[in-house]
Amino acid sequence: MRKVEIIGYGYYVPSETVEFDGQIRHRIPEGSSETQLSMAVTAAKNALSKAAIDINEIDCIVATSAVGIQPIPCNAALIHEQIAKGTSIPAMDINTTCTSFIAAVDAISYLIDAGRYNKVLIVASEKASLGLNPKQKESYELFGDGAAALILSKCEDGSAGVIYGKQNTWSEGAHDTEIRGGLTNYLPKYYVEGTEEYFFDMNGLKVLRLAGKKLPKFFEDFQKESGYTVNDIDMIIPHQASKALSMIMSRLGIPKDKYIDIVPEYGNMVSVAIPHAFMWAIDHGKIKKGDTVLLIGTAAGLTASAVLLKY
Amino acid sequence: MRKVEIIGYGYYVPSETVEFDGQIRHRIPEGSSETQLSMAVTAAKNALSKAAIDINEIDCIVATSAVGIQPIPCNAALIHEQIAKGTSIPAMDINTTCTSFIAAVDAISYLIDAGRYNKVLIVASEKASLGLNPKQKESYELFGDGAAALILSKCEDGSAGVIYGKQNTWSEGAHDTEIRGGLTNYLPKYYVEGTEEYFFDMNGLKVLRLAGKKLPKFFEDFQKESGYTVNDIDMIIPHQASKALSMIMSRLGIPKDKYIDIVPEYGNMVSVAIPHAFMWAIDHGKIKKGDTVLLIGTAAGLTASAVLLKY
Numbered sequence: 001m002r003k004v005e006i007i008g009y010g011y012y013v014p015s016e017t018v019e020f021d022g023q024i025r026h027r028i029p030e031g032s033s034e035t036q037l038s039m040a041v042t043a044a045k046n047a048l049s050k051a052a053i054d055i056n057e058i059d060c061i062v063a064t065s066a067v068g069i070q071p072i073p074c075n076a077a078l079i080h081e082q083i084a085k086g087t088s089i090p091a092m093d094i095n096t097t098c099t100s101f102i103a104a105v106d107a108i109s110y111l112i113d114a115g116r117y118n119k120v121l122i123v124a125s126e127k128a129s130l131g132l133n134p135k136q137k138e139s140y141e142l143f144g145d146g147a148a149a150l151i152l153s154k155c156e157d158g159s160a161g162v163i164y165g166k167q168n169t170w171s172e173g174a175h176d177t178e179i180r181g182g183l184t185n186y187l188p189k190y191y192v193e194g195t196e197e198y199f200f201d202m203n204g205l206k207v208l209r210l211a212g213k214k215l216p217k218f219f220e221d222f223q224k225e226s227g228y229t230v231n232d233i234d235m236i237i238p239h240q241a242s243k244a245l246s247m248i249m250s251r252l253g254i255p256k257d258k259y260i261d262i263v264p265e266y267g268n269m270v271s272v273a274i275p276h277a278f279m280w281a282i283d284h285g286k287i288k289k290g291d292t293v294l295l296i297g298t299a300a301g302l303t304a305s306a307v308l309l310k311y
Numbered sequence: 312m313r314k315v316e317i318i319g320y321g322y323y324v325p326s327e328t329v330e331f332d333g334q335i336r337h338r339i340p341e342g343s344s345e346t347q348l349s350m351a352v353t354a355a356k357n358a359l360s361k362a363a364i365d366i367n368e369i370d371c372i373v374a375t376s377a378v379g380i381q382p383i384p385c386n387a388a389l390i391h392e393q394i395a396k397g398t399s400i401p402a403m404d405i406n407t408t409c410t411s412f413i414a415a416v417d418a419i420s421y422l423i424d425a426g427r428y429n430k431v432l433i434v435a436s437e438k439a440s441l442g443l444n445p446k447q448k449e450s451y452e453l454f455g456d457g458a459a460a461l462i463l464s465k466c467e468d469g470s471a472g473v474i475y476g477k478q479n480t481w482s483e484g485a486h487d488t489e490i491r492g493g494l495t496n497y498l499p500k501y502y503v504e505g506t507e508e509y510f511f512d513m514n515g516l517k518v519l520r521l522a523g524k525k526l527p528k529f530f531e532d533f534q535k536e537s538g539y540t541v542n543d544i545d546m547i548i549p550h551q552a553s554k555a556l557s558m559i560m561s562r563l564g565i566p567k568d569k570y571i572d573i574v575p576e577y578g579n580m581v582s583v584a585i586p587h588a589f590m591w592a593i594d595h596g597k598i599k600k601g602d603t604v605l606l607i608g609t610a611a612g613l614t615a616s617a618v619l620l621k622y
Binding site: 035036037060061066067068069070071072073074076077078080081084085086087088089090091092093094095096097103107110111113114116127130131165167168169170171172174177178179180181182183184185186187188189191198200214299300301303305 | 346347348371372377378379380381382383384385387388389391392395396397398399400401402403404405406407408414418421422424425427438441442476478479480481482483485488489490491492493494495496497498499500502509511525610611612614616
């Protein structure tokens, strides 16, 4: 076990909502001054406040959004400017799209365990509503905006930590979930009114099929390799990928009371969905100190990531 | 020392060049089918071939470009699709802009040393020429295109490794080097002919001033913390940031024969500059097995990163 503990967390979800068939999505309304960056800053400040520490105690800022704020510099540097200007705290981005937060907790736990850093602030933030295509009903009605931040710290007494982490990527799904335009593949200058190249483009059925094919083996391997079965895990935080969540969970043999499903209330908040659902579960008494918690999800790639924590 | 060794490397630089006052820049000409992705693929294949291993022996693909190919998915997943389709090798991006390659070698060395991965392919690729603003003479004449890839492997006998790594970010420089447009900050749909928001924007003088103020202390701290002085280091690979490289090196007390300066031949290849100069130095006999090598540079952020290797 890599000895790390969560000493603070915070999130931000816009209060404004839209509704589709009774499913609530929190989205920043057009014309609001809230941005991907401002939400990240609020979440980060909430996490620092919960941990009751000052930014100067942070040794590294890691941003884990799927989508960037600007092509240059990285998101973490822009967040740094808002909360850590005047310090020399290193800033870096880690990206595996929707599961970036898992990838960061997993990777950073090695650095903390080895003594490189003591306290790391991990921040995800997404303004998904900006990229939605009204012509794609499924994704248009699925996504939500928000941000979540967590402070991972060395756990001196070894009572908490990362038990096991795993990632796989199957790139036959690389184009099932994508935004093609905006960077070097399709430059902004090729934008013409009505083009869909700059919108989020998801083939939900193909993603579901590929995930359905790959996830059971991934989860089986995870249990074998980690030595933890579903029975040994107190709570599972799946990526809030879609309304098909319960179907996927049942396919993985995970009983209803063992996982968090807040898709009806929040939808898919991209890279924020996993940390937000995790924090929601803690705040709602579904996870307590000492519990064994599994964060697991799929991401554009197609990537599957999972990290097992002793909270 | 984190026991890792470089078992293969490869790069790709377009053969087409432009010249400014005798300074050569390699750039993909307009209309060519070469892309940021195709260059990454060539570099990765060259690295695999040099290591004489098959992609199936790779445990993780890490992309370290400053700029993305698409907003979603991450660069590593798109590279995976070209060289690793059909495998389940995990793919992730690590980004600190120009020093992303250092950040990745530094972070991944912890994962390899701890036994998480055995062989990791790290790939940087940049088509900088796409983002240059003809109205900004300094940056317009500075940048070049290319890609570089390296395979980091567990070093069983402990003869090679990462001795020390360090990063600092000073976000008072966050806007001295940036591309503002293309993602959530300025969406592609706001593109209008003649706008400069989607171009690379560098205030070279401000960057130089801030780097000049911060780097000497960073380098002094690095030497103290690592226990290695300039005299103990065989070769230094600085980021090929600009024509002011020799000025910066002399300010850091690094003698002319101790560092690589190929700015006149290649310019600044963004995140590719450091790994490319490193590989260039090996190929030109400036670095041999067992040498102590320092990779060091600044990046948009402003970030400074350094990693000391026993090659």
